[in-house]
Amino acid sequence: SAVISQKPSRDICQRGTSLTIQCQVDSQVTMMFWYRQQPGQSLTLIATANQGSEATYESGFVIDKFPISRPNLTFSTLTVSNMSPEDSSIYLCSVEDSTETNYGYTFGSGTRLTVV
Amino acid sequence: AQSVAQPEDQVNVAEGNPLTVKCTYSVSGNPYLFWYVQYPNRGLQFLLKYITGDNLVKGSYGFEAEFNKSQTSFHLKKPSALVSDSALYFCAVRTNNAGNMLTFGGGTRLMVKP
Numbered sequence: 428s429a430v431i432s433q434k435p436s437r438d439i440c441q442r443g444t445s446l447t448i449q450c451q452v453d454s455q456v457t458m459m460f461w462y463r464q465q466p467g468q469s470l471t472l473i474a475t476a477n478q479g480s481e482a483t484y485e486s487g488f489v490i491d492k493f494p495i496s497r498p499n500l501t502f503s504t505l506t507v508s509n510m511s512p513e514d515s516s517i518y519l520c521s522v523e524d525s526t527e528t529n530y531g532y533t534f535g536s537g538t539r540l541t542v543v
Numbered sequence: 544a545q546s547v548a549q550p551e552d553q554v555n556v557a558e559g560n561p562l563t564v565k566c567t568y569s570v571s572g573n574p575y576l577f578w579y580v581q582y583p584n585r586g587l588q589f590l591l592k593y594i595t596g597d598n599l600v601k602g603s604y605g606f607e608a609e610f611n612k613s614q615t616s617f618h619l620k621k622p623s624a625l626v627s628d629s630a631l632y633f634c635a636v637r638t639n640n641a642g643n644m645l646t647f648g649g650g651t652r653l654m655v656k657p
Binding site: 468470471472475483519521523530531532534535536537 | 575592644646647648
């Protein structure tokens with residue numbers, strides 16, 4: 428199955444600044460998904476990143492706040508812009524992982540963001 | 544629209560007793576269903592899935608889940624709970640549209656007491 432390297436694993440940031448999170452996959456994948464997990468909550472999809480086109484954002488998430496890049500089939504970044512304490516969450520990337528014999532999803536280890 | 548419901552925020556069970564964590568879903572087409580577990584300060588770990596085939600699915604750490612199409616349920620079960628099973632459990636369903644993303648339930652905190 429695919430392996431995702433996500434970094435940074437955690438960061439503490441000042442309000443008003445931006446943080447870029449990177450996900451590198453060890454195989455080519457069509458779509459990458461970015462999720463947010465607020466403290467004590469479930470995972471909420473932020474956007475789907477498809478190589479060569481603009482990301483598709485879910486309701487409640489906008490490109491100006493969470494710009495996403497997808498320069499190739501193995502890499503994506505999510506930026507959390509103009510951060511406020513409400514952005515303190517775990518951010519995860521994920522890919523659909525399909526082979527001839529197996530199907531599932533692989534998740535990065537997550538980025539724990541604290542905004543102060 | 545796809546959705547997943549986990550009706551219990553928390554499930555408490557004594558060690559050695561059977562446990563059930565409930566999940567119901569709503570999805571167009573055939574459901575692809577998943578269970579994940581999250582331990583404190585740890586990443587998301589895959590437990591098991593239902594894609595097709597037998598309704599009873601066996602997964603990691605002795606967990607199993609039963610797919611029930613008529614009740615649109617996919618409850619997670621374990622015959623004998625361990626204190627180390629205490630964690631946050633998420634049910635998820637794949638959306639059957641252009642995105643194929645996972646939609647997660649709200650999560651259920653399992654507390655196993657000695």
